[in-house]
Amino acid sequence: MKFHRFAAIGCLAVALPVAAQEFTIKVAHFLPPAAPAQVRVLQPWCDALKKDSGSRIACQIYPAMQLGGTPAQLVDQVRNGVADVVWTAPGYSTGRFPLIEAFELPFMISDASSGSRAAWKFYQQHAQQEFSAFKMLALHVDGGQAVHTAKKEVKSVADWKGQKLRSSTRLGAKTLIALGATPVAMPPAQVTEAISKGVVDGAMGAWEVVLPTKLDEVAKLHSQPPTGQPYPSTTVLMLLMNKQKFDGMPADLKAIIDRHSGAELVERFGRVWDEEATNSRKKVLASGGQIIDFTPAEMAAMRSATASVDEDWIRQVTEKGHDGKRLAAAARTLATGQ
Known part of the structure; x- marks a missing residue:
């Protein structure tokens, strides 16, 4: 009797379908x-x-x-499994991802859509190895950083001098120094309060962050290149996944993640950033802010003043065993679509 009861239970267990495993991604x-x-x-x-x-x-x-730490620590959080996916900037981890920095050289990016496509191609062709510890889901740019100030317009090379401005990356800081300004590093969430208290005079920042961080409430003067011309600085951004988390998923779920990531996700980032930039400009003007376009002559003067940033980056990357000149040229060729 006992044998038949156990046999029946065994048959029932075999008959039940195995529940599909579920995965929660932080x-x-x-x-x-x-x-x-x-x-x-x-x-x-x-x-x-x-x-x-x-x-x-x-x-x-x-x-x-909300998981603690600072933006600069997000890369380690995803590598160590504190988070499964992070959206952050490689430039927040100074010196860790030197090759992708090519897209943060001055006057490289003119918009988020074309810039993100170019940065993704550059990553695929030249920079995959430095992200080998991660599963790269998307890499894009912020579309270029305008200058947002509280009191002084920035229209010419002379206007940069003496300004204390928030910068998001190492090359952004070097660009500001080359223009005569003083860079100050701080997370985006602290910028508005820092301007209101006079800690900094303004910030270099993408239009996309202006409204979420309420930057427009304290900085009413905004300077940018003419439409279609490259910005003085930009930030590369990326969506990284913990490699072990991805590798531990079933093949069908990996395929789903891959299908919704890569080039398709890069396109979404670029499109959203450009749309938000347009929306931010409209709201800034509607609320009484001023937007100043650099003249062609001042653009040329600024590019000349920041040429040393390219030269230093090429030298430093070359010293690390890479062809810095070729990488910088490849980035500019991709960014201009030539």
Whole structure:
């Protein structure tokens, strides 16, 4: 009798289907939850993964460094498994990803869409090795950084001199120094308060962050290149996944992540950043802010003043065993579409 009862239980266990394994992905970034990065890119990306996987992939998003640490530590957080996916800037980890820095050289990027496509191609052709410890989901640019100041317009090379401005990257800081300004490093969330207290005179920043960080409330003067011309500085950004987390997923779920990442996600980032830039400019003007375009003559003067930044970067990268001159030329060729 006992044998028959155990046999029946065994048969029942074999007959039951094995439940499909579910995966929760912890996604961390450094901006507020209302920022376009989360609302228009990360959340739709997570929604698409959930839908296509039949809810086997779910996301938990942690904005504004809710997992602790600083933006510069996000790379280590994803590598060590504190987070499964992070959206951050390679430039926040100074010296760690030297090759992709080519896209942060001065006057490289004129918009987010074309710039992001170019940066993704550069990554695929020249910089994959320095991200080998991670699963790269997307790499894009912020579309270029305008100058946002509280009191003094920046229209000419002379206007940069003496200005204390927030900078997001190493090359951005070098660009400011070459123009005569003083760079100050701080997370985006601290910039508005720093300007209001007079700690800095303004910031170099992409239009996309102006409204989420309320930068427009303290900086009413905004300077930028004419439409279609490259910005003095830019920030490369990336969506990285913990490699072990990805490798541990079933093949069908990996395929879903790959299908919604890469070039398709790069396009979304670029499109959203350009749309948000247009929206930010409109709202800045509507609220009484001023937007000043650099003249062609001043653009030429600024490019001449920052030529040393290219030269230093080429020398430093070459000293590390890479062909710095070739990499800088490749970046500029891709960025201009030639």
